Amino acid sequence: MTDKTIKKEWNLQNKYVLITGATSGIGLAAAKAFAARCANLGIIARNQSKAEEISTLLRMQTKKPMKIDIFIADLSSQRSIREVTAQILEKCPRIDVLVNNAGALYDTFQKTEEGVEMTWAVNHLAPFLLTSLLLDHLKESESARIINTASHGHKMIKKGFDFDNVNGEHLYKGMKKYLGGPTIRYAQTKLANILFTAELARRLEGSNITVFCFDPGLVATNFNQNNGLMAKSTMAVMNLFSRTPEKGADTLVWLAELKDTSNLNGQYFADRQQKAPTELATDKELARILWNMSEEQVQLSKI
Template structure:
């Protein structure tokens, strides 16, 4: 979508930013930097004690008098996401920016309490559901922004999303697992993040709510540390070639704070520049199909009514 958002009066100071995955990695780095620029934060985290510790650390480290709220949620549970959305709406009269940053990769085939494959549920369905539950508040707060963490890893999903195997049973079969099935599943979810972004932008055209996604690059974080010895060894090697969380968070912060009138709604960014994603990631028909499937998997019509 080529609509240019021109908003010279945009100022991050005093804006309220809801961010998931802010207790580590690029989410934490971004939260610190946004608060340092005067933004108020709502941190969505699973570990309440750790989130409160980080909230206190952020508040004492910035020169601004900022609010840092803590909201507790398990992003693998749709019931938990619905509850945290209710909590945010009750607490926050404004939501100026929603940053969908939480993500994970699971080496073994796991199902959530909702009966959905875990990587798909956390990386795609969670931001899809949370965004839609907060959408009216974002519209009321317009101009506002939705920023979703994607990845260059989406390019590995060369055949797109297998809509006939949404629970990825084939990808986690013994043979496919040896051939990198779990990693391919992660790539599919990152492809889904981009498709979600472009369809959200299309649906929100004219509302004052903008939708962006970005690639943080290869970042040295604690990502993929809970999937066994091989995964930890692989990540240890990758860290030798990785950028810092602060560097990885730069584009996220820029999308939240930029007043540059060249920011394009619905596009994908790398290193603060527009980047063309894979051909499949630009397919609006696939994006529309994914949206309908996601509505069904999250029972969105039931939740909103």
């Protein structure tokens, strides 16, 4: 391959891809696809032995030698994210692709060590903080991209966020808990992923970094296995109608390899196409307010 052809293609070979949630489901399928393309991988996981198993599996699958780094962090903890970021900055000379994919739904009200509701902490604040702490490093890549796993679930939210009740505790109380309160909370975090993507893209305009988010569709994974027997049974039925993790990861991998990213910065995708999210998800003022609130929640100004 000549230098000219290499430049024309955004080839993932030898690029460094840092990914969260690669120990299961969509993230694992994406990691396999990246390994098959001979990208170097940084896996941020909370479970060391699971991450090591995945790393062995990926090495066996890949014929060419590739680098796989494991970084251990509980993404619900801002302290843990700060610690792991320091390790990443020390170990990785360059990051070309950051994939914020880890996510969960907690159907009981639980607080993190920083006093933040869990679903919000893992799904929104973790990508917000991790990305913010790695931005300067991403700027060192010739052409970097950030991909956030959002969801069609954002469509459930019609009125935005109640910024006076940032932890959304009322959604887990009384009848609200049984009328889908925790699912609404999850949907809020997925709306936040789309707003975060758009606002980050706006702030990075003119830089070397492109930001995308995508909906993987309904995917058969280990999602919602942490919420008891009823949730497990529901997911078992839903999984009959769901796509494979490989299909769920397809748009993610496609975005990571996209050659021409001009005019696509900050956009939402599904099935390899740019799609319009809800009107609320394109509300620039809401995105700005959410950004400011998130900065306060992770105490970004104190970094």
